[in-house]
Amino acid sequence: MTATETPMVLAEGVSKSFGSNLVLKSISLEVQRGEVLCLVGPSGSGKSTFLRCINHLETVNAGRLSVDGVLVGYRQQGDKIYEMHPREASKQRRDIGMVFQRFNLFPHMTALENVMLAPTLLRKGDRATQKSRALDLLARVGLADRHDYYPAHLSGGQQQRVAIARALAMEPKLMLFDEPTSALDPELVGEVLDVMKGLAQSGMTMIVVTHEMGFAREVADKLVFMDGGVVVESGVPAEVLSNPQRERTKAFLSKVL
Ligand code: ADP
Ligand code: MG
Numbered sequence: 001m002t003a004t005e006t007p008m009v010l011a012e013g014v015s016k017s018f019g020s021n022l023v024l025k026s027i028s029l030e031v032q033r034g035e036v037l038c039l040v041g042p043s044g045s046g047k048s049t050f051l052r053c054i055n056h057l058e059t060v061n062a063g064r065l066s067v068d069g070v071l072v073g074y075r076q077q078g079d080k081i082y083e084m085h086p087r088e089a090s091k092q093r094r095d096i097g098m099v100f101q102r103f104n105l106f107p108h109m110t111a112l113e114n115v116m117l118a119p120t121l122l123r124k125g126d127r128a129t130q131k132s133r134a135l136d137l138l139a140r141v142g143l144a145d146r147h148d149y150y151p152a153h154l155s156g157g158q159q160q161r162v163a164i165a166r167a168l169a170m171e172p173k174l175m176l177f178d179e180p181t182s183a184l185d186p187e188l189v190g191e192v193l194d195v196m197k198g199l200a201q202s203g204m205t206m207i208v209v210t211h212e213m214g215f216a217r218e219v220a221d222k223l224v225f226m227d228g229g230v231v232v233e234s235g236v237p238a239e240v241l242s243n244p245q246r247e248r249t250k251a252f253l254s255k256v257l
Contacts, residue, residue: 006069008033008174008205009054013063016049023049025229026063031174031222036206038216038237041226042252047209050226051176054207056093067096067174094122097167098176101183103159105151111138111162112147115169124170137165141195157188161195168199175199177208211256217241225249 009031016024023046031037039047052058053065056073065072073089075082084092105114115134119125125133138147141161151159160180167175177196181189193215200206200219210216216223216237223237225248233240233249241257244250 005033007031008035008068009037009207010066010069011050011063012065014050014053014060014065015062016046016053016058016060023229024053024060027226027229027231028063029224029231029234031205031207033205034203035221036200036208036219037222037224038220039207039209039224039226040211040213040216040252040256041232045226046229047226048178051098051178051207051209054174055096055098055176056089067092094170095172096174096176097170097172099160099163099167099178099180101179103151103156103163105159105162105166107151110148110150111143111154111165114151114162115166118166119169122170134165134169137168138162140168140198141165142191155188156184157191160184160192164192164195164199173205175204175206177206177210179209179211181210181212213241213253213257225252227252 007030011027011029014024014027015022027050039050041047049058053060054067054072059073070092072092073084075084075088109117112134115137116130119130124130135144135147138144141164143158143161146154146158154162180196181192184192193212196208197219220237222234223240224234225232225240227248233244233246240249241253244253
Protein backbone atom coordinates (compact mmCIF):
# COMPACT_ATOMS: atom_id res chain seq x y z
CA MET A 1 0.00 0.00 0.00
CA THR A 2 1.35 3.42 -0.88
CA ALA A 3 1.37 6.31 1.56
CA THR A 4 -0.66 8.42 -0.84
CA GLU A 5 -3.61 6.05 -1.02
CA THR A 6 -6.86 7.57 0.22
CA PRO A 7 -8.09 5.77 3.34
CA MET A 8 -11.55 4.22 3.04
CA VAL A 9 -12.55 5.90 6.29
CA LEU A 10 -10.79 8.90 7.76
CA ALA A 11 -11.98 10.54 10.97
CA GLU A 12 -10.14 13.63 12.15
CA GLY A 13 -11.26 15.12 15.43
CA VAL A 14 -14.84 13.95 15.02
CA SER A 15 -17.15 15.17 17.78
CA LYS A 16 -20.82 14.61 18.29
CA SER A 17 -23.18 15.64 21.05
CA PHE A 18 -26.80 15.02 21.85
CA GLY A 19 -27.92 18.19 23.60
CA SER A 20 -25.35 18.79 26.30
CA ASN A 21 -24.15 15.18 26.20
CA LEU A 22 -20.86 15.06 24.31
CA VAL A 23 -20.70 11.42 23.20
CA LEU A 24 -17.83 11.56 20.68
CA LYS A 25 -14.88 13.66 21.77
CA SER A 26 -12.51 14.30 18.94
CA ILE A 27 -12.27 10.81 17.48
CA SER A 28 -9.46 10.31 15.01
CA LEU A 29 -8.84 7.06 13.20
CA GLU A 30 -8.39 5.66 9.76
CA VAL A 31 -9.27 2.48 7.96
CA GLN A 32 -7.38 1.64 4.81
CA ARG A 33 -8.94 -0.11 1.84
CA GLY A 34 -9.29 -3.83 2.57
CA GLU A 35 -8.68 -3.41 6.28
CA VAL A 36 -10.84 -4.70 9.12
CA LEU A 37 -11.07 -2.50 12.19
CA CYS A 38 -12.69 -3.81 15.36
CA LEU A 39 -14.16 -1.18 17.63
CA VAL A 40 -14.58 -2.30 21.20
CA GLY A 41 -15.51 -0.67 24.46
CA PRO A 42 -18.10 -0.56 27.21
CA SER A 43 -21.73 0.21 26.59
CA GLY A 44 -22.38 3.93 26.14
CA SER A 45 -18.88 4.71 24.91
CA GLY A 46 -20.13 6.01 21.56
CA LYS A 47 -19.40 3.07 19.25
CA SER A 48 -22.83 2.96 17.62
CA THR A 49 -22.93 6.73 17.31
CA PHE A 50 -19.62 6.67 15.47
CA LEU A 51 -20.88 4.04 12.99
CA ARG A 52 -24.12 5.97 12.59
CA CYS A 53 -22.17 9.12 11.71
CA ILE A 54 -20.33 7.23 8.97
CA ASN A 55 -23.62 5.97 7.60
CA HIS A 56 -25.44 9.33 7.58
CA LEU A 57 -27.75 8.34 10.42
CA GLU A 58 -26.26 11.13 12.58
CA THR A 59 -24.40 14.28 11.63
CA VAL A 60 -21.09 15.20 13.23
CA ASN A 61 -20.82 18.51 15.06
CA ALA A 62 -17.11 19.07 14.60
CA GLY A 63 -14.16 17.53 12.85
CA ARG A 64 -13.95 15.86 9.48
CA LEU A 65 -15.23 12.45 8.53
CA SER A 66 -14.72 11.11 5.05
CA VAL A 67 -15.39 7.87 3.22
CA ASP A 68 -13.18 7.10 0.25
CA GLY A 69 -11.97 10.68 0.20
CA VAL A 70 -15.42 12.27 0.21
CA LEU A 71 -16.72 14.19 3.23
CA VAL A 72 -19.72 12.46 4.78
CA GLY A 73 -22.84 14.58 4.47
CA TYR A 74 -21.00 17.73 3.39
CA ARG A 75 -19.71 19.16 0.18
CA GLN A 76 -16.61 21.26 0.06
CA GLN A 77 -16.19 24.05 -2.47
CA GLY A 78 -13.01 26.04 -2.04
CA ASP A 79 -12.90 26.98 1.64
CA LYS A 80 -16.64 26.67 2.10
CA ILE A 81 -18.46 23.61 3.35
CA TYR A 82 -22.11 23.02 2.51
CA GLU A 83 -24.51 20.37 3.65
CA MET A 84 -24.96 17.74 1.01
CA HIS A 85 -28.17 17.60 -0.96
CA PRO A 86 -30.19 14.64 0.38
CA ARG A 87 -30.00 13.00 -3.03
CA GLU A 88 -26.21 13.21 -2.99
CA ALA A 89 -26.15 11.89 0.57
CA SER A 90 -28.27 8.87 -0.26
CA LYS A 91 -26.00 8.13 -3.22
CA GLN A 92 -22.99 8.21 -0.90
CA ARG A 93 -24.84 6.01 1.56
CA ARG A 94 -25.42 3.33 -1.03
CA ASP A 95 -21.71 2.55 -0.97
CA ILE A 96 -21.96 1.60 2.69
CA GLY A 97 -23.57 -1.58 3.98
CA MET A 98 -24.64 -1.79 7.59
CA VAL A 99 -25.62 -4.76 9.71
CA PHE A 100 -27.25 -4.22 13.08
CA GLN A 101 -27.66 -6.28 16.21
CA ARG A 102 -31.31 -6.78 15.25
CA PHE A 103 -31.56 -8.14 11.75
CA ASN A 104 -34.55 -5.98 10.71
CA LEU A 105 -35.53 -8.25 7.84
CA PHE A 106 -38.92 -7.57 6.30
CA PRO A 107 -41.09 -10.31 7.82
CA HIS A 108 -43.50 -10.53 4.87
CA MET A 109 -40.69 -11.17 2.39
CA THR A 110 -38.67 -14.31 1.78
CA ALA A 111 -34.91 -14.33 2.23
CA LEU A 112 -34.52 -13.89 -1.52
CA GLU A 113 -36.99 -11.00 -1.66
CA ASN A 114 -35.23 -9.29 1.24
CA VAL A 115 -31.91 -9.50 -0.59
CA MET A 116 -33.45 -8.36 -3.90
CA LEU A 117 -35.35 -5.42 -2.47
CA ALA A 118 -32.78 -2.62 -2.63
CA PRO A 119 -31.42 -3.54 -6.08
CA THR A 120 -35.02 -3.73 -7.31
CA LEU A 121 -35.99 -0.34 -5.88
CA LEU A 122 -32.87 1.23 -7.34
CA ARG A 123 -33.33 -0.63 -10.63
CA LYS A 124 -29.87 -2.11 -10.49
CA GLY A 125 -29.80 -4.45 -13.50
CA ASP A 126 -32.75 -6.41 -14.88
CA ARG A 127 -34.92 -8.78 -12.89
CA ALA A 128 -33.08 -11.95 -13.90
CA THR A 129 -29.72 -10.44 -13.01
CA GLN A 130 -31.04 -9.19 -9.67
CA LYS A 131 -32.35 -12.63 -8.87
CA SER A 132 -29.23 -14.54 -9.85
CA ARG A 133 -27.05 -12.08 -7.92
CA ALA A 134 -29.24 -12.42 -4.85
CA LEU A 135 -29.08 -16.21 -5.08
CA ASP A 136 -25.28 -15.99 -5.37
CA LEU A 137 -25.15 -13.83 -2.26
CA LEU A 138 -27.36 -16.21 -0.32
CA ALA A 139 -25.06 -19.04 -1.40
CA ARG A 140 -22.10 -17.01 -0.22
CA VAL A 141 -23.61 -16.76 3.28
CA GLY A 142 -24.44 -20.48 3.20
CA LEU A 143 -28.18 -20.14 2.64
CA ALA A 144 -28.70 -21.23 -0.96
CA ASP A 145 -31.26 -23.79 0.18
CA ARG A 146 -33.22 -21.29 2.29
CA HIS A 147 -33.92 -18.62 -0.30
CA ASP A 148 -37.68 -19.06 -0.20
CA TYR A 149 -37.97 -19.12 3.60
CA TYR A 150 -39.60 -16.29 5.51
CA PRO A 151 -37.59 -14.76 8.38
CA ALA A 152 -39.85 -16.33 11.00
CA HIS A 153 -38.78 -19.76 9.76
CA LEU A 154 -35.08 -19.01 9.97
CA SER A 155 -32.87 -19.12 13.05
CA GLY A 156 -31.36 -15.90 14.37
CA GLY A 157 -28.00 -16.81 12.86
CA GLN A 158 -29.61 -17.50 9.48
CA GLN A 159 -31.55 -14.22 9.62
CA GLN A 160 -28.36 -12.32 10.36
CA ARG A 161 -26.66 -14.01 7.41
CA VAL A 162 -29.57 -12.92 5.19
CA ALA A 163 -29.09 -9.39 6.56
CA ILE A 164 -25.42 -9.54 5.55
CA ALA A 165 -26.36 -10.77 2.06
CA ARG A 166 -28.91 -7.96 1.83
CA ALA A 167 -26.26 -5.38 2.72
CA LEU A 168 -23.89 -6.87 0.13
CA ALA A 169 -26.53 -6.67 -2.59
CA MET A 170 -25.77 -2.98 -3.10
CA GLU A 171 -22.11 -3.84 -3.70
CA PRO A 172 -20.83 -1.61 -0.91
CA LYS A 173 -17.22 -0.58 -0.64
CA LEU A 174 -17.47 -0.45 3.13
CA MET A 175 -19.35 -2.65 5.58
CA LEU A 176 -20.28 -1.56 9.10
CA PHE A 177 -21.30 -4.14 11.69
CA ASP A 178 -22.83 -3.01 14.98
CA GLU A 179 -22.66 -5.92 17.42
CA PRO A 180 -23.92 -8.35 14.78
CA THR A 181 -23.81 -11.36 17.08
CA SER A 182 -24.91 -9.82 20.38
CA ALA A 183 -28.55 -10.82 20.01
CA LEU A 184 -27.78 -14.41 19.01
CA ASP A 185 -27.86 -17.57 21.03
CA PRO A 186 -24.25 -18.58 21.72
CA GLU A 187 -24.38 -21.61 19.44
CA LEU A 188 -25.33 -19.40 16.46
CA VAL A 189 -22.56 -16.84 16.86
CA GLY A 190 -19.89 -18.88 15.04
CA GLU A 191 -21.77 -19.21 11.75
CA VAL A 192 -22.19 -15.43 11.51
CA LEU A 193 -18.57 -14.72 12.44
CA ASP A 194 -17.47 -17.26 9.81
CA VAL A 195 -19.38 -15.37 7.12
CA MET A 196 -17.81 -12.11 8.28
CA LYS A 197 -14.38 -13.70 8.26
CA GLY A 198 -14.91 -14.88 4.68
CA LEU A 199 -15.96 -11.38 3.72
CA ALA A 200 -12.82 -9.94 5.31
CA GLN A 201 -10.68 -12.48 3.45
CA SER A 202 -12.34 -11.44 0.18
CA GLY A 203 -10.90 -7.96 0.74
CA MET A 204 -13.94 -6.10 2.04
CA THR A 205 -13.20 -3.03 4.16
CA MET A 206 -15.04 -3.44 7.45
CA ILE A 207 -15.60 -1.73 10.78
CA VAL A 208 -16.93 -4.18 13.32
CA VAL A 209 -18.24 -3.26 16.75
CA THR A 210 -18.03 -6.46 18.73
CA HIS A 211 -17.28 -8.08 22.05
CA GLU A 212 -15.94 -11.16 20.25
CA MET A 213 -12.25 -10.77 21.04
CA GLY A 214 -11.35 -14.06 19.34
CA PHE A 215 -12.71 -12.63 16.10
CA ALA A 216 -10.88 -9.34 16.66
CA ARG A 217 -7.62 -11.13 17.30
CA GLU A 218 -7.91 -13.44 14.31
CA VAL A 219 -9.54 -11.25 11.68
CA ALA A 220 -8.95 -7.57 12.46
CA ASP A 221 -5.99 -5.54 11.28
CA LYS A 222 -6.61 -2.90 13.93
CA LEU A 223 -8.33 -2.81 17.25
CA VAL A 224 -9.62 0.46 18.66
CA PHE A 225 -10.71 0.66 22.27
CA MET A 226 -13.16 3.45 23.04
CA ASP A 227 -14.45 4.61 26.38
CA GLY A 228 -16.42 7.71 27.27
CA GLY A 229 -16.38 9.02 23.72
CA VAL A 230 -12.61 8.93 23.26
CA VAL A 231 -10.19 6.51 21.66
CA VAL A 232 -8.28 5.24 24.67
CA GLU A 233 -5.97 2.88 22.86
CA SER A 234 -5.52 1.32 19.44
CA GLY A 235 -3.16 -1.00 17.66
CA VAL A 236 -2.61 -4.47 16.32
CA PRO A 237 -5.26 -6.66 18.01
CA ALA A 238 -2.92 -9.33 19.37
CA GLU A 239 -0.76 -6.65 20.97
CA VAL A 240 -3.57 -4.60 22.48
CA LEU A 241 -5.26 -7.74 23.76
CA SER A 242 -2.20 -9.34 25.30
CA ASN A 243 -0.51 -6.19 26.46
CA PRO A 244 -2.98 -3.34 27.01
CA GLN A 245 -1.23 -0.13 28.02
CA ARG A 246 -4.08 1.74 29.69
CA GLU A 247 -5.87 0.93 32.90
CA ARG A 248 -9.28 1.43 31.28
CA THR A 249 -8.41 -1.04 28.53
CA LYS A 250 -7.17 -3.57 31.08
CA ALA A 251 -10.33 -3.22 33.15
CA PHE A 252 -12.56 -3.68 30.11
CA LEU A 253 -10.63 -6.65 28.74
CA SER A 254 -10.65 -8.39 32.09
CA LYS A 255 -14.45 -8.43 31.83
CA VAL A 256 -14.81 -9.65 28.25
CA LEU A 257 -11.88 -12.02 27.81
P1 ADP B 1 -22.34 2.34 22.48
O1 ADP B 1 -22.77 1.90 21.13
O2 ADP B 1 -20.86 2.37 22.67
O3 ADP B 1 -23.01 1.55 23.56
P2 ADP B 1 -23.85 4.73 21.86
O4 ADP B 1 -23.18 5.35 20.71
O5 ADP B 1 -25.09 3.96 21.60
O6 ADP B 1 -22.80 3.85 22.69
O7 ADP B 1 -24.23 5.83 22.93
C1 ADP B 1 -23.31 6.79 23.42
C2 ADP B 1 -24.05 7.80 24.24
O8 ADP B 1 -24.90 8.58 23.41
C3 ADP B 1 -24.95 7.21 25.32
O9 ADP B 1 -24.85 8.04 26.44
C4 ADP B 1 -26.32 7.31 24.70
O10 ADP B 1 -27.30 7.44 25.69
C5 ADP B 1 -26.22 8.56 23.86
N1 ADP B 1 -27.10 8.55 22.69
C6 ADP B 1 -27.01 7.70 21.66
N2 ADP B 1 -27.94 7.98 20.72
C7 ADP B 1 -28.65 9.04 21.18
C8 ADP B 1 -29.75 9.81 20.68
N3 ADP B 1 -30.29 9.53 19.50
N4 ADP B 1 -30.20 10.81 21.45
C9 ADP B 1 -29.64 11.11 22.64
N5 ADP B 1 -28.61 10.43 23.17
C10 ADP B 1 -28.11 9.41 22.46
MG1 MG C 1 -23.96 0.33 20.52
